[in-house]
Amino acid sequence: MIESWFSSPIYVEDNVDKENIKTYKKHIKKYALQTNFLSNSIQNREGIHTSHELMDLVEDPIFTPLKTHILKHNKIFLSALGYDEKTIAGMKISNMWFNVSHTNTSLLKHLHPGSITSGVYYVKSQPNSGKLVCNDPRPGIQTNMPTRVKGQPPKHLWREIHLDPKEGRILMFPSWLWHCVEPNESNDIRISVSFNFIQNGFQ
Numbered sequence: 125m126i127e128s129w130f131s132s133p134i135y136v137e138d139n140v141d142k143e144n145i146k147t148y149k150k151h152i153k154k155y156a157l158q159t160n161f162l163s164n165s166i167q168n169r170e171g172i173h174t175s176h177e178l179m180d181l182v183e184d185p186i187f188t189p190l191k192t193h194i195l196k197h198n199k200i201f202l203s204a205l206g207y208d209e210k211t212i213a214g215m216k217i218s219n220m221w222f223n224v225s226h227t228n229t230s231l232l233k234h235l236h237p238g239s240i241t242s243g244v245y246y247v248k249s250q251p252n253s254g255k256l257v258c259n260d261p262r263p264g265i266q267t268n269m270p271t272r273v274k275g276q277p278p279k280h281l282w283r284e285i286h287l288d289p290k291e292g293r294i295l296m297f298p299s300w301l302w303h304c305v306e307p308n309e310s311n312d313i314r315i316s317v318s319f320n321f322i323q324n325g326f327q
Contacts, residue, residue, distance in 0.1 A: 201241060
């Protein structure tokens with residue numbers, strides 16, 4: 125008998141807060157025009173405008189409806205992971221930032237230290253605008269790649285998962301999960317809002 129253990133949960137929900145997407149697009153585009161939001165950090169390649177570490181959307185009233193939805197879905201996610209109600213009630217969004225990704229830009233593999241859960245909400249996307257790639261977090265799993273039978277293996281044998289960016293989609297995952305974003309191969313920008321959760325009392 126074979127049993128599977130140590131799963132890596134990923135939360136996916138579509139059609140979230142779609143009534144406010146036009147408002148979010150408008151304001152993020154306005155913010156992104158500020159030249160100090162042009163990122164060239166270790167994680168981002170040139171051409172990604174981001175408010176990370178420069179402007180926290182948690183404090184922006186324009187994004188209050190989105191925060192309410194994010195809090196709701198984080199509660200659903202943590203409940204499914206076995207967190208008790210007191211712990212879930214003590215969770216808060218520690219930071220929230222926008223990303224405007226132009227053609228040919230991508231995001232290198234990284235994780236979010238110090239947080240409990242992390243996620244992304246897609247404000248604007250189109251086909252080929254860059255999938256979110258989540259990697260198998262087990263450190264030894266990439267040391268060999270044995271030949272397997274032809275065809276798609278079952279999900280529990282996958283080494284990575286590619287998730288489509290869709291307007292109104294929210295993705296959440298444990299903050300220890302390694303992930304990256306594929307290049308935006310479309311002819312338009314992709315806009316997303318990323319966020320982290322921590323437990324109250326922790327900075």
